[in-house]
Amino acid sequence: xxxxxPIFVLVDCNNFYASCERVANPSLEGKPLVxxxxxxxxxxxxxxxxxxxxxxxxxxxxxCKDVLQNAGARVFSSxxxxxxxxxxxxxxxxxxxxxxxxxxxxxxxxxxxxxxPVEKYTDFGNAIREKVKLETGIxxxxxxxxxxxxxxxxxxxxxxxxxYGGVLSFVGLSELEIDAFLSKLPVEDVWGIGRQYTKxxxxxxxxxxxxxxxxxxxxxxxxxxxxxxxxxxxxxGVSCFELEMGVSPKKGICSSRSxxxxxxxxxxxxxxxxxxxxxxCEKLRSQGSVAAGISVFILTSRFVDRQKKYFGVRHKKLLxxxxxxxxxxxxxxxxxxRIFRQGYLYKKAGVxxxxxxxxxSYQHSLFNYANNEKFSRLSGLVDDxxxxxxxxxxxxxxxxxxxxxxxxxxxxxxEDVFGIKLFATAK
DNA sequence: TCTGGGGTCCTAGGACCC
DNA sequence: TCTGGGGTCCTAGGACCC
Numbered sequence: 296x297x298x299x300x301p302i303f304v305l306v307d308c309n310n311f312y313a314s315c316e317r318v319a320n321p322s323l324e325g326k327p328l329v330x331x332x333x334x335x336x337x338x339x340x341x342x343x344x345x346x347x348x349x350x351x352x353x354x355x356x357x358x359c360k361d362v363l364q365n366a367g368a369r370v371f372s373s374x375x376x377x378x379x380x381x382x383x384x385x386x387x388x389x390x391x392x393x394x395x396x397x398x399x400x401x402x403x404x405x406x407x408x409x410x411x412p413v414e415k416y417t418d419f420g421n422a423i424r425e426k427v428k429l430e431t432g433i434x435x436x437x438x439x440x441x442x443x444x445x446x447x448x449x450x451x452x453x454x455x456x457x458x459y460g461g462v463l464s465f466v467g468l469s470e471l472e473i474d475a476f477l478s479k480l481p482v483e484d485v486w487g488i489g490r491q492y493t494k495x496x497x498x499x500x501x502x503x504x505x506x507x508x509x510x511x512x513x514x515x516x517x518x519x520x521x522x523x524x525x526x527x528x529x530x531x532g533v534s535c536f537e538l539e540m541g542v543s544p545k546k547g548i549c550s551s552r553s554x555x556x557x558x559x560x561x562x563x564x565x566x567x568x569x570x571x572x573x574x575x576c577e578k579l580r581s582q583g584s585v586a587a588g589i590s591v592f593i594l595t596s597r598f599v600d601r602q603k604k605y606f607g608v609r610h611k612k613l614l615x616x617x618x619x620x621x622x623x624x625x626x627x628x629x630x631x632x633r634i635f636r637q638g639y640l641y642k643k644a645g646v647x648x649x650x651x652x653x654x655x656s657y658q659h660s661l662f663n664y665a666n667n668e669k670f671s672r673l674s675g676l677v678d679d680x681x682x683x684x685x686x687x688x689x690x691x692x693x694x695x696x697x698x699x700x701x702x703x704x705x706x707x708x709x710e711d712v713f714g715i716k717l718f719a720t721a722k
Numbered sequence: 723t724c725t726g727g728g729g730t731c732c733t734a735g736g737a738c739c740c
Numbered sequence: 741t742c743t744g745g746g747g748t749c750c751t752a753g754g755a756c757c758c
Contacts, residue, residue, distance in 0.1 A: 332726035339726070355725040373726090400758045489756050520732055522756075549728055598725065645727090702726095 302416065302439060302466055303538070304406040305446040306389060306423060308382075309434045309454060311402035312340035315381045316371055318432040327368035331356060334553045334702040335372055344368075372704040384431045392423060397538045405443060407538045413467035420462035439464035443536045444529035445473070447486040448504060452476055470532070477504040477530065487526035492519055504530060544582040544653065550575040551592075551645020555703040558641045564593055564631060566695030571646045572627050573691060576620040579648060580678060585616040588650035589623055591630040596642040607634030616652060620674045623648065624693060 308314060312330040317323045327344035331337065338354050348366055350359050356370070363370060382401045389396050395407040411419060420437035427435050438450025445465055453463040456479075465473050483493040485504050495518060501507050507515075508530040516524045525535040550571040558564055568591060579586055592608035609630045613622065627646055680688055 334724090334726065336725050353726090357724040360724090403758075487756065491755065520755085522732065545729075547729075551727070553726070596725085643726095 300441055300534070301407050301409045301538075302411075302441060303443050303446040303534075304408060304416075304420065304423070305438045305443070305450045306385075306404050306406065306427070307436045307438070307450045307454065308385060308402040309436055310340055310342055311382075311433070312373060312378055313342040313345075314433050315378050316369075316374075317342075318381060319374075319377055323369060327363070327366050328371070329363065329368060330371050330373050331706070332373065333704075334555065335705055336553065339373065370706060372706045374707055381431060381433060385427055385433055385435070388427050388430050389423065391426070392419075395538055395540065397540055405446070405538055416464040416466040417462055420464060421460070424461050435461070437462045439466055440473075441466070441532050442529040442534045444486050444526055445532065448477065448480050448484075448530070451484050452480060473532075474505050474508075477508060478506075480504040482507050485526065485530070487522060492523065495519075544584055544651070545578070546651055547647060547649045548575045548578050548586075548651070549645060549647045550578075551643060552702050553643045554641070555701050556699070557596075558644075559639070561631065561635045563695075563699075564635065564641060564644055565628060565693060566698060567644045568627050568631055568646060569624055569691055569693040569695070570698070571644065572623045573620050573694060575646055575648045576618060576623055576674065577678060579651065580618045580674060583654045584651045585618045585654055586648045586651045587613045587616045588648065589613070589626050589630070590647040590649070591627050591634065591644070592647075593631070593634060593641050593644045595639050599640070603639065605636055605639045607636065609634050612650070616650075618654070618674060620691065624691060628693075 313328050316328060316330060325344075326342070327348065328342040329338045329345050329350070330340040332339045335356060338350065338352065338356060338359070341350060341352065344366070345363070345368060348362060348368075350362065378401060386396065386398055386404060389404055389406060393406055393408060397405040397407075399405055408416075408419070416439045420439055424435055424437055427433055436450045436454040438446045438448065438453055439462075440446040440449050449463040449465055453459045453461055463476075465476070480503055482488055482496050482501055482503055483490075485507060488496070488507070496502075496507060499510075501510060508527060510527065512524060512527060515527050519526075528535050552567070552571070554567070558567070572589075588610065590608060590610045592606070594606045595604050597604075611626050611630055613626060617623070623646075
Protein backbone atom coordinates (compact mmCIF):
# COMPACT_ATOMS: atom_id res chain seq x y z
CA UNK A 296 0.00 0.00 0.00
CA UNK A 297 1.30 3.44 -0.90
CA UNK A 298 0.91 6.28 1.58
CA UNK A 299 -2.14 8.28 0.51
CA UNK A 300 -1.16 11.68 1.83
CA PRO A 301 2.15 13.51 1.55
CA ILE A 302 4.71 12.46 4.13
CA PHE A 303 7.16 14.84 5.77
CA VAL A 304 10.73 13.83 6.49
CA LEU A 305 12.72 15.98 8.91
CA VAL A 306 16.48 15.69 8.76
CA ASP A 307 18.22 17.25 11.75
CA CYS A 308 22.00 17.42 12.05
CA ASN A 309 23.20 16.21 15.44
CA ASN A 310 25.13 18.81 17.48
CA PHE A 311 25.75 20.54 14.18
CA TYR A 312 28.53 23.03 14.95
CA ALA A 313 30.35 20.52 17.12
CA SER A 314 30.05 17.91 14.38
CA CYS A 315 31.43 20.40 11.83
CA GLU A 316 34.52 20.97 13.98
CA ARG A 317 35.06 17.22 13.99
CA VAL A 318 34.74 16.97 10.24
CA ALA A 319 37.37 19.69 9.94
CA ASN A 320 39.55 17.95 12.46
CA PRO A 321 38.87 14.22 12.89
CA SER A 322 41.22 13.95 15.87
CA LEU A 323 38.41 15.56 17.90
CA GLU A 324 36.23 12.49 17.40
CA GLY A 325 35.03 11.05 20.71
CA LYS A 326 36.36 13.98 22.74
CA PRO A 327 34.17 16.43 24.65
CA LEU A 328 33.80 19.58 22.58
CA VAL A 329 31.83 22.83 22.66
CA UNK A 330 31.39 25.77 20.28
CA UNK A 331 30.89 29.31 21.54
CA UNK A 332 28.61 32.12 20.39
CA UNK A 333 29.85 35.31 18.82
CA UNK A 334 32.19 37.13 21.17
CA UNK A 335 32.99 33.79 22.82
CA UNK A 336 30.21 34.45 25.31
CA UNK A 337 27.97 31.44 25.71
CA UNK A 338 27.93 27.79 24.65
CA UNK A 339 25.82 27.23 21.53
CA UNK A 340 26.78 23.68 20.60
CA UNK A 341 27.85 20.69 22.67
CA UNK A 342 29.04 17.24 21.74
CA UNK A 343 27.26 14.34 23.44
CA UNK A 344 30.16 13.97 25.89
CA UNK A 345 29.56 17.53 27.08
CA UNK A 346 25.79 17.08 27.28
CA UNK A 347 26.50 14.11 29.55
CA UNK A 348 28.39 16.44 31.89
CA UNK A 349 25.12 18.29 32.45
CA UNK A 350 26.25 21.54 30.86
CA UNK A 351 23.15 23.22 29.43
CA UNK A 352 22.72 24.94 26.08
CA UNK A 353 23.34 28.66 26.43
CA UNK A 354 25.55 28.43 29.49
CA UNK A 355 28.07 31.29 29.80
CA UNK A 356 31.59 30.00 29.25
CA UNK A 357 32.99 31.53 32.43
CA UNK A 358 30.54 29.56 34.54
CA CYS A 359 31.60 26.16 33.28
CA LYS A 360 35.21 26.64 32.30
CA ASP A 361 36.48 24.55 35.21
CA VAL A 362 34.15 21.64 34.54
CA LEU A 363 35.12 21.68 30.89
CA GLN A 364 38.82 21.80 31.61
CA ASN A 365 38.62 18.95 34.11
CA ALA A 366 36.81 16.86 31.53
CA GLY A 367 39.51 17.59 28.96
CA ALA A 368 37.01 19.37 26.71
CA ARG A 369 37.98 21.41 23.68
CA VAL A 370 36.37 24.83 23.31
CA PHE A 371 36.09 26.76 20.03
CA SER A 372 34.86 30.09 18.72
CA SER A 373 32.17 29.70 16.09
CA UNK A 374 33.38 29.43 12.52
CA UNK A 375 30.39 30.25 10.34
CA UNK A 376 32.27 29.96 7.07
CA UNK A 377 32.87 26.30 7.88
CA UNK A 378 29.29 25.64 9.07
CA UNK A 379 27.72 27.31 6.04
CA UNK A 380 29.88 25.26 3.74
CA UNK A 381 29.00 21.93 5.39
CA UNK A 382 25.33 22.87 5.62
CA UNK A 383 25.29 23.39 1.86
CA UNK A 384 26.86 19.99 1.31
CA UNK A 385 24.26 18.25 3.48
CA UNK A 386 21.45 19.93 1.51
CA UNK A 387 23.03 18.81 -1.77
CA UNK A 388 22.95 15.22 -0.59
CA UNK A 389 19.28 15.53 0.43
CA UNK A 390 18.43 16.85 -3.02
CA UNK A 391 19.69 13.63 -4.55
CA UNK A 392 16.65 11.94 -2.94
CA UNK A 393 13.99 14.49 -3.97
CA UNK A 394 13.67 18.05 -5.21
CA UNK A 395 11.12 18.73 -2.48
CA UNK A 396 13.56 20.03 0.10
CA UNK A 397 12.84 22.96 2.42
CA UNK A 398 15.96 24.36 4.04
CA UNK A 399 14.52 25.20 7.45
CA UNK A 400 17.69 26.34 9.19
CA UNK A 401 21.43 25.89 9.00
CA UNK A 402 21.12 22.39 10.46
CA UNK A 403 17.62 21.20 9.57
CA UNK A 404 15.62 20.45 6.45
CA UNK A 405 12.16 19.11 5.66
CA UNK A 406 11.55 16.86 2.68
CA UNK A 407 8.21 15.76 1.24
CA UNK A 408 7.65 12.30 -0.19
CA UNK A 409 4.40 10.69 -1.34
CA UNK A 410 4.92 7.54 -3.28
CA UNK A 411 6.62 4.95 -1.08
CA PRO A 412 4.94 1.84 0.35
CA VAL A 413 4.20 2.62 4.02
CA GLU A 414 6.64 0.04 5.34
CA LYS A 415 9.54 1.50 3.34
CA TYR A 416 9.86 4.85 5.10
CA THR A 417 12.21 3.68 7.81
CA ASP A 418 14.53 2.28 5.14
CA PHE A 419 14.31 5.58 3.33
CA GLY A 420 15.32 7.42 6.50
CA ASN A 421 18.24 5.09 7.01
CA ALA A 422 19.39 5.62 3.44
CA ILE A 423 19.43 9.38 4.00
CA ARG A 424 21.31 9.02 7.24
CA GLU A 425 23.97 6.80 5.77
CA LYS A 426 24.50 8.83 2.62
CA VAL A 427 24.79 12.14 4.48
CA LYS A 428 27.26 10.62 6.93
CA LEU A 429 29.30 9.03 4.15
CA GLU A 430 29.48 12.10 1.91
CA THR A 431 29.74 14.90 4.47
CA GLY A 432 30.76 13.27 7.76
CA ILE A 433 27.78 14.84 9.56
CA UNK A 434 25.56 12.56 11.70
CA UNK A 435 21.83 13.28 11.40
CA UNK A 436 18.56 12.20 13.00
CA UNK A 437 15.53 11.58 10.83
CA UNK A 438 11.84 11.83 11.79
CA UNK A 439 9.07 10.81 9.38
CA UNK A 440 5.32 11.45 9.71
CA UNK A 441 2.22 12.92 8.12
CA UNK A 442 2.72 16.43 9.52
CA UNK A 443 5.75 18.61 10.11
CA UNK A 444 5.17 18.77 13.86
CA UNK A 445 4.91 14.97 14.12
CA UNK A 446 8.05 14.58 11.98
CA UNK A 447 9.88 16.93 14.37
CA UNK A 448 8.59 14.94 17.33
CA UNK A 449 9.79 11.71 15.74
CA UNK A 450 13.25 13.12 15.10
CA UNK A 451 13.51 14.36 18.71
CA UNK A 452 12.69 10.85 19.95
CA UNK A 453 15.10 9.33 17.43
CA UNK A 454 17.88 11.60 18.62
CA UNK A 455 17.35 10.89 22.32
CA UNK A 456 16.68 7.16 22.20
CA UNK A 457 19.58 5.17 20.83
CA UNK A 458 17.50 2.05 20.17
CA TYR A 459 15.86 3.67 17.11
CA GLY A 460 19.20 3.98 15.37
CA GLY A 461 18.66 7.64 14.53
CA VAL A 462 15.51 7.13 12.45
CA LEU A 463 11.89 7.03 13.58
CA SER A 464 8.89 6.80 11.27
CA PHE A 465 5.25 7.15 12.33
CA VAL A 466 4.01 6.24 8.86
CA GLY A 467 1.55 3.34 8.92
CA LEU A 468 1.17 3.41 12.71
CA SER A 469 -2.24 3.61 14.40
CA GLU A 470 -3.16 6.71 16.36
CA LEU A 471 -2.79 4.69 19.55
CA GLU A 472 0.74 3.68 18.61
CA ILE A 473 1.69 7.27 17.83
CA ASP A 474 0.15 8.37 21.14
CA ALA A 475 2.45 5.97 22.94
CA PHE A 476 5.42 7.79 21.41
CA LEU A 477 3.98 11.22 22.17
CA SER A 478 3.59 10.30 25.82
CA LYS A 479 7.37 9.90 25.94
CA LEU A 480 8.06 13.37 24.54
CA PRO A 481 8.27 16.21 27.11
CA VAL A 482 5.87 19.00 26.14
CA GLU A 483 8.72 21.52 25.97
CA ASP A 484 10.26 19.47 23.15
CA VAL A 485 7.20 19.97 20.95
CA TRP A 486 7.91 22.30 18.03
CA GLY A 487 6.10 25.57 18.76
CA ILE A 488 6.08 25.24 22.56
CA GLY A 489 8.74 27.35 24.22
CA ARG A 490 9.57 28.41 27.76
CA GLN A 491 6.49 30.51 28.53
CA TYR A 492 3.97 28.03 27.19
CA THR A 493 5.76 25.20 28.98
CA LYS A 494 5.31 27.06 32.26
CA UNK A 495 1.64 27.62 31.52
CA UNK A 496 1.03 24.01 30.48
CA UNK A 497 2.93 22.55 33.43
CA UNK A 498 0.73 24.63 35.72
CA UNK A 499 -2.23 22.80 34.19
CA UNK A 500 -0.58 19.42 34.69
CA UNK A 501 0.38 19.02 31.06
CA UNK A 502 3.90 17.65 30.87
CA UNK A 503 4.10 15.58 27.69
CA UNK A 504 3.03 15.89 24.06
CA UNK A 505 0.13 13.45 24.42
CA UNK A 506 -1.41 15.43 27.28
CA UNK A 507 -1.12 18.58 25.19
CA UNK A 508 -2.75 16.83 22.25
CA UNK A 509 -5.71 15.90 24.45
CA UNK A 510 -6.31 19.40 25.90
CA UNK A 511 -9.55 21.23 25.06
CA UNK A 512 -8.92 23.10 21.79
CA UNK A 513 -10.82 26.12 23.12
CA UNK A 514 -8.40 26.35 26.02
CA UNK A 515 -5.41 26.04 23.67
CA UNK A 516 -6.82 28.71 21.35
CA UNK A 517 -7.51 31.08 24.20
CA UNK A 518 -4.14 30.71 25.93
CA UNK A 519 -1.85 30.06 22.98
CA UNK A 520 -3.66 31.71 20.04
CA UNK A 521 -4.05 30.11 16.65
CA UNK A 522 -0.39 29.12 16.56
CA UNK A 523 -0.89 26.81 19.53
CA UNK A 524 -4.05 25.44 17.98
CA UNK A 525 -2.23 24.59 14.76
CA UNK A 526 0.47 22.80 16.71
CA UNK A 527 -2.21 20.76 18.46
CA UNK A 528 -3.95 19.93 15.17
CA UNK A 529 -0.65 18.79 13.70
CA UNK A 530 -0.10 16.43 16.64
CA UNK A 531 -3.51 14.97 15.80
CA GLY A 532 -2.28 14.30 12.29
CA VAL A 533 -3.98 17.24 10.56
CA SER A 534 -1.39 18.99 8.43
CA CYS A 535 -1.41 22.79 8.88
CA PHE A 536 2.10 23.66 7.71
CA GLU A 537 3.14 23.05 4.14
CA LEU A 538 6.57 22.56 2.68
CA GLU A 539 8.00 25.98 1.83
CA MET A 540 10.64 25.77 -0.83
CA GLY A 541 11.02 29.28 -2.16
CA VAL A 542 13.27 31.72 -0.33
CA SER A 543 11.04 34.62 0.64
CA PRO A 544 12.66 38.04 0.98
CA LYS A 545 13.18 39.29 4.55
CA LYS A 546 10.68 41.79 5.91
CA GLY A 547 13.18 43.23 8.34
CA ILE A 548 16.96 43.03 8.37
CA CYS A 549 18.89 43.31 11.60
CA SER A 550 22.61 43.61 12.07
CA SER A 551 24.03 43.86 15.56
CA ARG A 552 26.95 42.66 17.64
CA SER A 553 28.27 42.84 21.13
CA UNK A 554 31.64 44.56 21.42
CA UNK A 555 34.81 42.76 22.38
CA UNK A 556 35.38 45.51 24.94
CA UNK A 557 33.12 48.35 26.10
CA UNK A 558 32.89 51.53 24.03
CA UNK A 559 32.49 54.90 25.78
CA UNK A 560 32.83 57.47 23.01
CA UNK A 561 30.51 58.22 20.14
CA UNK A 562 33.34 57.82 17.62
CA UNK A 563 33.59 54.09 18.31
CA UNK A 564 29.83 53.73 18.13
CA UNK A 565 29.80 55.54 14.79
CA UNK A 566 32.29 53.05 13.38
CA UNK A 567 30.27 50.10 14.63
CA UNK A 568 26.95 51.48 13.39
CA UNK A 569 28.54 52.23 10.04
CA UNK A 570 29.73 48.63 9.72
CA UNK A 571 26.32 47.24 10.70
CA UNK A 572 24.46 49.50 8.27
CA UNK A 573 26.83 48.41 5.50
CA UNK A 574 26.14 44.76 6.27
CA UNK A 575 22.38 45.24 6.48
CA CYS A 576 22.27 47.18 3.20
CA GLU A 577 24.31 44.51 1.49
CA LYS A 578 21.71 41.92 2.54
CA LEU A 579 18.96 44.27 1.39
CA ARG A 580 20.50 44.62 -2.07
CA SER A 581 21.29 40.93 -2.36
CA GLN A 582 17.58 40.11 -2.06
CA GLY A 583 16.73 42.82 -4.57
CA SER A 584 14.88 45.05 -2.11
CA VAL A 585 14.67 48.68 -1.08
CA ALA A 586 13.57 50.05 2.28
CA ALA A 587 12.43 53.25 3.93
CA GLY A 588 12.81 52.66 7.66
CA ILE A 589 15.78 52.34 9.97
CA SER A 590 16.21 51.92 13.71
CA VAL A 591 19.45 52.23 15.63
CA PHE A 592 19.97 51.00 19.18
CA ILE A 593 22.85 51.13 21.65
CA LEU A 594 22.97 49.51 25.04
CA THR A 595 25.10 48.83 28.07
CA SER A 596 25.62 45.42 29.64
CA ARG A 597 22.57 43.79 31.21
CA PHE A 598 24.75 42.74 34.12
CA VAL A 599 25.53 46.10 35.73
CA ASP A 600 23.76 48.20 38.39
CA ARG A 601 20.61 49.94 37.34
CA GLN A 602 22.08 53.45 37.38
CA LYS A 603 24.80 52.31 34.97
CA LYS A 604 22.30 50.78 32.58
CA TYR A 605 21.11 52.50 29.44
CA PHE A 606 19.17 51.44 26.37
CA GLY A 607 18.72 53.96 23.58
CA VAL A 608 16.66 53.31 20.47
CA ARG A 609 15.06 55.50 17.86
CA HIS A 610 13.40 54.96 14.51
CA LYS A 611 13.43 57.01 11.38
CA LYS A 612 11.41 56.97 8.20
CA LEU A 613 13.29 58.00 5.08
CA LEU A 614 11.73 60.31 2.54
CA UNK A 615 11.71 57.56 -0.07
CA UNK A 616 12.74 53.97 -0.63
CA UNK A 617 16.39 53.28 -1.25
CA UNK A 618 19.06 50.59 -0.95
CA UNK A 619 21.96 52.98 -0.73
CA UNK A 620 24.39 52.40 2.11
CA UNK A 621 25.40 56.07 2.09
CA UNK A 622 21.85 57.29 2.68
CA UNK A 623 21.21 54.80 5.47
CA UNK A 624 24.51 55.65 7.15
CA UNK A 625 23.59 59.31 7.17
CA UNK A 626 20.23 58.58 8.82
CA UNK A 627 21.81 56.17 11.27
CA UNK A 628 24.29 58.83 12.38
CA UNK A 629 21.41 61.28 12.95
CA UNK A 630 19.70 58.77 15.20
CA UNK A 631 22.91 57.87 16.98
CA UNK A 632 23.57 61.51 17.83
CA ARG A 633 20.13 61.72 19.44
CA ILE A 634 20.33 58.55 21.50
CA PHE A 635 23.95 58.77 22.60
CA ARG A 636 24.51 59.67 26.27
CA GLN A 637 27.97 60.38 27.62
CA GLY A 638 29.20 58.40 30.59
CA TYR A 639 28.05 54.86 29.86
CA LEU A 640 30.00 51.72 28.99
CA TYR A 641 28.33 50.57 25.80
CA LYS A 642 28.40 46.84 25.18
CA LYS A 643 26.39 46.45 22.02
CA ALA A 644 24.91 48.36 19.12
CA GLY A 645 22.72 47.42 16.21
CA VAL A 646 20.63 48.59 13.31
CA UNK A 647 17.32 47.33 12.00
CA UNK A 648 16.11 48.09 8.50
CA UNK A 649 12.37 47.76 7.95
CA UNK A 650 9.54 48.81 5.65
CA UNK A 651 11.12 46.67 2.94
CA UNK A 652 9.75 46.39 -0.58
CA UNK A 653 10.82 44.64 -3.73
CA UNK A 654 12.90 46.87 -5.93
CA UNK A 655 10.46 47.03 -8.80
CA SER A 656 7.32 47.79 -6.87
CA TYR A 657 8.13 51.01 -5.08
CA GLN A 658 6.74 54.38 -6.04
CA HIS A 659 9.09 57.16 -6.82
CA SER A 660 8.51 59.92 -4.33
CA LEU A 661 8.25 63.59 -5.14
CA PHE A 662 10.85 64.08 -2.48
CA ASN A 663 13.21 61.49 -3.85
CA TYR A 664 16.81 61.94 -2.84
CA ALA A 665 18.55 63.95 -5.49
CA ASN A 666 21.35 61.41 -5.72
CA ASN A 667 19.46 58.20 -5.00
CA GLU A 668 20.21 56.64 -8.38
CA LYS A 669 23.85 57.54 -8.22
CA PHE A 670 24.24 56.21 -4.66
CA SER A 671 22.49 52.99 -5.61
CA ARG A 672 24.85 52.36 -8.49
CA LEU A 673 27.80 53.07 -6.23
CA SER A 674 26.58 50.54 -3.65
CA GLY A 675 26.08 47.92 -6.36
CA LEU A 676 29.63 48.48 -7.51
CA VAL A 677 30.96 48.08 -3.97
CA ASP A 678 29.08 44.75 -3.66
CA ASP A 679 30.65 43.53 -6.91
CA UNK A 680 34.16 44.34 -5.79
CA UNK A 681 33.64 42.71 -2.40
CA UNK A 682 32.20 39.60 -4.00
CA UNK A 683 35.17 39.32 -6.28
CA UNK A 684 37.99 40.32 -3.97
CA UNK A 685 36.68 39.21 -0.58
CA UNK A 686 34.65 40.75 2.22
CA UNK A 687 35.31 44.41 2.91
CA UNK A 688 37.88 44.93 0.18
CA UNK A 689 36.11 48.26 -0.13
CA UNK A 690 34.21 49.91 2.73
CA UNK A 691 33.05 53.28 3.97
CA UNK A 692 35.67 55.36 5.75
CA UNK A 693 33.16 55.96 8.55
CA UNK A 694 33.50 52.26 9.41
CA UNK A 695 37.01 52.97 10.68
CA UNK A 696 40.21 51.00 10.37
CA UNK A 697 41.23 50.14 13.92
CA UNK A 698 37.85 48.92 15.19
CA UNK A 699 39.16 47.99 18.60
CA UNK A 700 35.54 47.31 19.66
CA UNK A 701 35.41 44.31 17.30
CA UNK A 702 33.99 41.08 18.69
CA UNK A 703 36.47 38.52 19.85
CA UNK A 704 36.82 35.13 18.26
CA UNK A 705 39.91 34.06 20.05
CA UNK A 706 39.69 30.32 19.67
CA UNK A 707 39.16 29.94 15.97
CA UNK A 708 40.48 26.64 14.68
CA UNK A 709 44.17 26.64 15.51
CA GLU A 710 44.18 26.86 19.28
CA ASP A 711 41.32 26.40 21.70
CA VAL A 712 40.41 28.20 24.92
CA PHE A 713 42.83 26.15 26.97
CA GLY A 714 45.68 26.89 24.60
CA ILE A 715 45.73 23.44 23.09
CA LYS A 716 47.18 23.53 19.59
CA LEU A 717 45.28 22.05 16.72
CA PHE A 718 45.70 21.61 13.02
CA ALA A 719 44.44 24.50 10.97
CA THR A 720 40.82 24.16 9.98
CA ALA A 721 40.43 22.71 6.50
CA LYS A 722 38.31 24.88 4.29
C1' DT B 723 37.19 39.87 33.68
C1' DC B 724 33.71 36.88 30.81
C1' DT B 725 26.48 36.35 29.62
C1' DG B 726 24.81 35.54 21.06
C1' DG B 727 22.45 36.97 16.74
C1' DG B 728 18.76 37.04 13.38
C1' DG B 729 14.44 36.09 12.19
C1' DT B 730 8.76 34.94 12.06
C1' DC B 731 3.91 35.28 13.39
C1' DC B 732 0.02 36.87 16.18
C1' DT B 733 -2.76 40.04 19.02
C1' DA B 734 -4.30 44.12 21.33
C1' DG B 735 -5.09 48.70 21.15
C1' DG B 736 -5.07 53.33 19.20
C1' DA B 737 -5.88 56.50 15.28
C1' DC B 738 -8.73 57.48 11.80
C1' DC B 739 -12.59 57.07 8.50
C1' DC B 740 -17.53 56.78 7.21
C1' DT C 741 -23.85 67.88 22.42
C1' DC C 742 -24.41 63.15 22.54
C1' DT C 743 -25.00 58.61 20.80
C1' DG C 744 -23.14 54.27 17.98
C1' DG C 745 -21.25 50.53 14.81
C1' DG C 746 -17.95 48.81 11.66
C1' DG C 747 -13.95 48.90 9.14
C1' DT C 748 -8.76 49.56 8.04
C1' DC C 749 -4.16 50.51 9.05
C1' DC C 750 -0.33 50.88 12.00
C1' DT C 751 2.56 49.88 15.99
C1' DA C 752 4.26 47.74 20.15
C1' DG C 753 4.94 43.82 22.50
C1' DG C 754 5.06 38.98 23.37
C1' DA C 755 5.34 34.44 21.97
C1' DC C 756 8.06 31.24 19.07
C1' DC C 757 12.12 29.22 16.03
C1' DC C 758 17.25 27.94 15.22
